[in-house]
Amino acid sequence: MKSNLASDVPERLPNDQKVPPMSTIQTKNPATGENLQTYDLMSESEAFGIVEAAHEAFLDWRKKSHEERAPYLRKIAEVLRDNADKFSELMTKEMGKLYKDGKTEIEICARICEYTADNGPDALADEERQHSGGKKRGIVTYSPIGVIYSVQPWNFPVYQPMRVLAANIMAGNAVVLKHASICTGSGLLLRDLCLEAGLPKGLFDVILVGHDVSDKIIEHDLVRAVTMTGSDGAGSHIGELAAKNLKKTVLELGSNDAYLVLEDADIDLAVKTCVQGRLYNNGETCVSAKRFVVTDAVYDDFVSAFVESMKSVKMGDPFDEDTQLGPVSSEEQFDTLVEQVAKSLDGGATLLCGGDPDKDAKGCYYPATVLADCKPGTPAYDDELFGPVASIIRAKDDEDAMRIANDSRYGLGGGIFTKDEDKAIRLARDHFDTGMVRINSFGAADPNMPFGGVKDSGYGREHGGFGMKEFVNAKAIFLPS
Template structure:
């Protein structure tokens, strides 16, 4: 049931009271509790995985892996937060000058359904270790996960009310952002959701971090190991049912290897089994809802109407549920949804390019800039391309893009701003304070 405004007000006030004690708790104690959270996650991983699969349809093995990754991020920050936030002496003409990092207070996290635990823990682990409190507004279709996360922190021994979930419609979020005790907002979600939250937070002069959509390009160059690349690309497109901001969306294939790549990619996509997400045999489960599945199908139909060639899939199956098959669109061109928009599902867009320089130009020809990958046997060249020429926040060579607690994660352009994870992520929601002693 949805919470009333007064209930939400009470929760935020309680979180602020908890924060005022928590900010004075030492790193040793914070780290001990965060390690406990990791242990709770590992202990309950099968139960939590089943809840995720039940609520949003993620294949069960991927759900288990997600819980394990949440435990990892808790362990990572329990071990590294103190070092990341230790005072930094800077030599000036003062007798002593340094930078210290103070927590901000209660941070609001607006989170999506596609990775119901991971998206939250990658904010909560650094946020709580930095001394902040957290209020979670989760997607309405994963309310069970939202409550479960609150319970994990309780069971780990964190102070009462330090991390709370609120059940409220997105349309009522302005009031929450306006609350004087909410100091900052982090959002993972769609571009429209990001604009809306950032506009409100901006009006209130509250710091935001936004992790929005992506249309990640995967560049298959003429010297790529096509066998390896095709297999990696199938996984990168279909993981989590293709419902990931950093899934591979656009495949830019140099014409000299185009036919060979397409043949292997098609063969491997055909082999992927779709079915009951609770059955470990299936790599592809349903989409999160029929509405989302139907929107995706419309993008496919419109692309085909505009001249894209359907090589595989593209039809709503007879199966009960929100299923959509592994789908391949070839001959994708600018002006088609498959080129211009994010396809949030198991649909691959193949684009033939003349050479490396056209591949780079097409890769950057997007409103998004989240992830990208380049496949080439020449590692030096691959590194140079991703370092200097691709406009995205996370660029990989010969591997699919994934988040890692040790590395910063985030994008440019309409993929958002700010960074999560690593040392950069924990410093987003602190007061970077200059101290100068004459």
């Protein structure tokens, strides 16, 4: 689940000179335009000091057993729940998340901590094995490796860093977080609440740095691995730099997830679920339903009902309980969406609703929008539209729908609507070229199921026990008998 991290790529001036590096971060409320807080960026030496302190904390933490680490995670879950209102308000102010969705995000994070505490000791326990034809014994142990550098986006300000933190705290590692600048306050509050929960100082900390210093953090000798959620462009840069320095990475990148509405789909269920899947978190979710591939047999029925539902969506104040759609996260994100929709219309797409934001109004509000007749070579077909814009593509039949779904450089998630569950399972398992597939449903993540993608959506897995083993040393110990 990630943001379109356009800001992770340095801007260029007309003479192709880089914009001079900023010395501060200014957070801003996308619903009102109000300036929130100013933060000073750290120097390289200050950031390196945090990495070094994290390594020192790791040297003690790695000595604890998995069972000794688990209570810290349970306490973090408790403190998060106690501060749910405060954290939800901050997330809403920093990036426009619906306040009620912020409360849900905090609960998901608490559940991740509890799942990791409950299941981590068994998942990471030593394994006895036989070798040399069963005549000798061996032990496989999952040893922590050190400081993990976590680069995270703004769309889920607590969940994104927490899913990395919980897994690595259990594994025995330390974590240094570089959060997206627009939710700097959320990153710092998470650190403070972890300290309040009793997590040793330095084991999890936050750095406030620009791109140049961030690259040097990746190269730092004490950083043993890097995990990043963001755009495929930013992921390619970070993955290349980490590989050059022989460091493992986990990358969760962009996607334009296809949801297939097959010939025997329950149309009422499909419409209701697809609207939810497109607008969840203001449409700013990596596993949002983004492309809707609809077969000829049900095309007219689905599209007419889907458009009517999107037209009826209430957009407004993210603190209002009745609001269904808040602002996108920033002016930059708003402008990107405007440009992507314009290019898609120029490329032959048809506007069925929305697409007419008031550019002079206060706040970064983009209406629920539906584009039909989306063509290859346009953003609505090829790229990730990170906001409340749905792309509808007509398919001849079920087989053609599956072909269109896989006609993407991405492969994070997707969905299938059909009354034949066996057929859906077969298509999901044998044909859908993604890391995750939803059948007759929509959801973002579950602590007990792996999360991650293929192709330009990245590699590696989080959740479901998989994340706890991404950054450990699977060490083989050979015994003589």
